[in-house]
Amino acid sequence: RRYDGENLALFHPSGDYRLTDGDLSVGYPYSGSPVGGYQQVDLLDNFLINKIVVYTGGSNPQNWVTDSPRGFYARSSSTILEIIHEVGISNADNGGYNFAEVSFPPAWVRYPQYYIFEARVKPPNIGEIMVYGSGYLYSATYESPWISLGDPMKLKTIDKVTWEGDVPRGTGVDIYRYTKITVQTQTRSRLPDGTPSAPSVWSIGHTAKRFDFDSPEPVNEFKYKVFLETNHISMTPTFNAISVNYTTEQPIADGKASITPAEVKMGELTNFVYTVDYSLNTGQNLKTISILVPNYATVDSVYSSEANKLVPFTADTSLGTMITVSLANPVTNADGKSPDFLKIYFKTTLLTNSFQFASVVSNDSKNDNTGALNLREDPVKHWVAYTKEILTGLVSDVQARPKAFTPNGDNKNDYTVIEFRLYKSSASIRVEIYDTAGNIVVRLYKGTLTPRDYIGDTDPGRWDGKGVDKKLVPPGIYIYQVIAYTSSGLEVHSGTVAMAY
Numbered sequence: 001r002r003y004d005g006e007n008l009a010l011f012h013p014s015g016d017y018r019l020t021d022g023d024l025s026v027g028y029p030y031s032g033s034p035v036g037g038y039q040q041v042d043l044l045d046n047f048l049i050n051k052i053v054v055y056t057g058g059s060n061p062q063n064w065v066t067d068s069p070r071g072f073y074a075r076s077s078s079t080i081l082e083i084i085h086e087v088g089i090s091n092a093d094n095g096g097y098n099f100a101e102v103s104f105p106p107a108w109v110r111y112p113q114y115y116i117f118e119a120r121v122k123p124p125n126i127g128e129i130m131v132y133g134s135g136y137l138y139s140a141t142y143e144s145p146w147i148s149l150g151d152p153m154k155l156k157t158i159d160k161v162t163w164e165g166d167v168p169r170g171t172g173v174d175i176y177r178y179t180k181i182t183v184q185t186q187t188r189s190r191l192p193d194g195t196p197s198a199p200s201v202w203s204i205g206h207t208a209k210r211f212d213f214d215s216p217e218p219v220n221e222f223k224y225k226v227f228l229e230t231n232h233i234s235m236t237p238t239f240n241a242i243s244v245n246y247t248t249e250q251p252i253a254d255g256k257a258s259i260t261p262a263e264v265k266m267g268e269l270t271n272f273v274y275t276v277d278y279s280l281n282t283g284q285n286l287k288t289i290s291i292l293v294p295n296y297a298t299v300d301s302v303y304s305s306e307a308n309k310l311v312p313f314t315a316d317t318s319l320g321t322m323i324t325v326s327l328a329n330p331v332t333n334a335d336g337k338s339p340d341f342l343k344i345y346f347k348t349t350l351l352t353n354s355f356q357f358a359s360v361v362s363n364d365s366k367n368d369n370t371g372a373l374n375l376r377e378d379p380v381k382h383w384v385a386y387t388k389e390i391l392t393g394l395v396s397d398v399q400a401r402p403k404a405f406t407p408n409g410d411n412k413n414d415y416t417v418i419e420f421r422l423y424k425s426s427a428s429i430r431v432e433i434y435d436t437a438g439n440i441v442v443r444l445y446k447g448t449l450t451p452r453d454y455i456g457d458t459d460p461g462r463w464d465g466k467g468v469d470k471k472l473v474p475p476g477i478y479i480y481q482v483i484a485y486t487s488s489g490l491e492v493h494s495g496t497v498a499m500a501y
Contacts, residue, residue, distance in 0.1 A: 001137055008043050009112070009131040015039040018057075019129045027057020027067075027127035033119050034069060040113035041129055049133035050106045052081070054114050055099040057127025064088070064097035067125040071118030074102040076109040085118070106134065139229045142239070146188070146196075146221040149246055153190055155218035155253070158246040159371030161185065162210045165239040170232070179237035182207055182227040187219035196221070200376065216376035218250050247370040251363030252286055253279040253338070255373070258381035259357045264350050266387035267396075267423065271300075274344040274357060274383075276375065280333035287330040288362040289344065290372060294355040295452045296320045297348035305340045306331055320452045330364045350387055351423050351451040357383045390424065393491060394484045397421040400497035401455070407465035407472060408501050416497050418444065418461030418480045422451045428485040431461050433478050441467050441478060465499050475500045 014020045016028045019039055030037060052074040056064045065088060073083040082104035084090060088097035095101065112131050116124070149156055163183055170177030182205040189197045200216045202225065215222065222244075228237045255278040264270045274291055299315035302325060312328035325344055333340070360372030367373055377383045398420045405416040418431055431444040445460030454461055461482075467473045477496050484491040 001140065002135065003047070003137055004134045005132065007130045008047055008049065008133060009041040009129050012044060013042040014129065019126060022128070024055055024127050025057065025059045027055075027125045029057070029125045030123035032123060034116040034124055035119050036116070038075075038113050038115040039126070039129065040111045041131060043110050043112070043131065045139075046108045046110045047131075047133050048106045048135040049109050049112060049131055051101060051103045051132040052112055052114065053099050053101050053128075053130035053132070054126060055128040055130065056097060057125040061098070063125075066120065066122040068097045068100065069114075069116050069118070069124040069126070070120050072100070072102075072114045072116045074104065075113050075115055076107060076111060077113075079107075081107060081109075081112075136233055138231065138233075139227070141228075142226045144223045144225070146223050148221045149244075150248075152220055153194065154248050155189070155220060155250050156246045156248055157217050157250055157367055157370060157373045158213040158215075158219075158222065158244050159367075160210060160245045161206070161213050161224075161242065162244075163239065163242040164209070165237065165241075167237050168235050170235065174232075177232040177235050178230070179235050180207065180227075180229040181237050181239055182229075183211075183242070184225045184227075185213060185215045185222055186225070187215040187217065187222045189218075190220040199223075212371065213244065214374060217373045218252070218254070245370055247368040249365075249368045250281075250284060251361055251367050251373055252284055253281045255279070255361060255375045256378045257291075257357070257359050257375045257383050258378035259383045259385055260381070261385070262382065263386050263388055266350060266352075266389055266391050267421075269347055269349050271345065271347055272357075272385075274346065274359070275378075275381070276342045276344070276359070276361070277339055277378065278341065278361075279338040280331070280340070281338075282333065285330035285332045285363045286327070286342070286361055287364040288324060288326045288366075288372075289342065289359060290322055290324040290361075291344070291346075291357055291359040292321065293323055293346075293348050293357065294351055295349045296455070297323045297346050299323055299325055299344065299346040301345045302327065303343040303345075304331055305342070306334065318456075320454075320456065349453070350385055351421065351453075352387070352425065353390070354384055354386045357385065359383075394423050394425070394427050394486055395420050395429075395482055395491055395493055396423065397453075398482050398493040398495060400480060400495060403496075404498040404500065405465065406500050415457075415462055415464045416499075417455065417457060417459065418463065418482065418497075419453070419455040419459075420461065420482045420493065421453050422449055422484070424451060426450045429460070430481070430483040432481045432483070433463060434481065435473075436477055436479065441473055443468075463497075472501075473499070 056068040071085040074081040082102045087100040184202045188199040302313045304311045316324040405413040433441040482493045
């Protein structure tokens with residue numbers, strides 16, 4: 001959008017908040033000689049500006065003559081943009097002593113200033129600095145009001161968020177031109193007296209036009225924030241509408257989660273206890289809990305305070321990013337007392353400096369088929385775990401499994417997996433196979449990976465014995481390499497694998 005006619009300084013950082021607070025009656029008073037005095041505004045970005053207005057503070061016109069500065073110039077750092085002398089006399093057609101308007105040829109400025117070079121008998125009072133220009137904003141943010149989705153006192157679980165809009169991109173010689181739209185969400189609940197709770201932190205930014213709602217639930221209200229960006233004046237992103245899928249049929253009345261221990265050794269298999277504190281109303285139940293994990297995990301047991309014992313369950317731990325625990329019998333509020341808790345005992349390995357064990361829950365109807373409900377973090381115990389030490393390197397535990405394989409189609413040892421562990425941070429990784437003469441046979445993977453164990457049959461290191469031409473290579477010994485790009489150069493791990501028909 002164009003910013004012509006908009007006071008770009010309003011509410012922006014300045015030497016004194018009263019200079020940009022929008023209140024013309026309250027100003028910044030000089031207590032002594034103003035000569036050499038100056039103030040600047042941080043516009044937070046470069047704008048093409050062409051005018052600065054210095055407004056005399058106070059509501060009494062009789063004081064404007066003495067309260068206004070006499071002479072000053074507008075500048076950007078040390079560059080003088082324009083000078084005004086005898087404020088009120090030379091500015092008679094533009095407000096007189098009420099304000100001084102300095103116009104100048106358009107200039108790209110982030111820190112506009114005024115500098116006073118003439119004294120008055122009475123020190124001046126500056127009520128407001130105003131900055132104007134002509135051009136376009138290359139980024140902008142819209143934040144919605146709180147949205148209650150009907151009854152503001154009724155809890156909701158939100159599943160999918162869908163937005164409509166236009167995000168044009170350049171093609172051909174204009175391929176470098178782009179626009180971008182990012183959407184975030186935030187939630188809050190209401191206390192029984194209607195008072196709103198503190199809002200959750202903003203979710204991660206989503207650029208997909210349809211995404212899973214990932215702010216804490218159940219909630220009474222939510223809001224969204226849209227960040228629009230372009231890198232070229234001829235292309236504009238447009239955000240038209242947003243919609244959500246939600247239900248008022250809640251699996252739980254309230255829930256929060258936490259993890260112990262909160263501090264562990266990096267790379268060491270650790271026993272964790274995940275606690276879900278929850279409240280259930282009549283007719284509600286808790287069937288499934290899915291927990292984000294930093295690596296492959298094994299669930300040992302589940303304890304229910306409602307049943308006062310360990311309870312039967314099944315667990316899907318096939319992914320290296322999440323465990324899903326399904327209770328054989330959904331938990332209900334059979335004794336009519338709440339809150340209660342579940343404790344999930346599992347083992348996994350932390351491979352980064354910290355990890356957030358966020359979680360979602362569902363009832364036996366999968367939350368009325370609207371997706372899982374996002375639990376909130378226990379504000380006292382927290383669900384973030386940290387590592388005590390930092391290991392050297394990025395990659396370890398590189399091996400071929402099995403060390404010899406026979407891709408003959410009999411469904412026995414038909415492939416091998418080049419396994420490895422990635423530590424600390426995401427990294428650019430290559431997994432490659434070479435023959436003993438040093439010729440590359442096939443590149444199994446090239447891309448960016450996040451820290452975890454890559455040991456699964458569908459992970460990047462799976463090799464079925466075929467070369468780049470998709471045909472089986474001759475039997476023999478082959479060399480594998482896992483290569484990580486680091487800030488200090490390449491980190492290379494090698495080994496051998498045997499293949500026979």
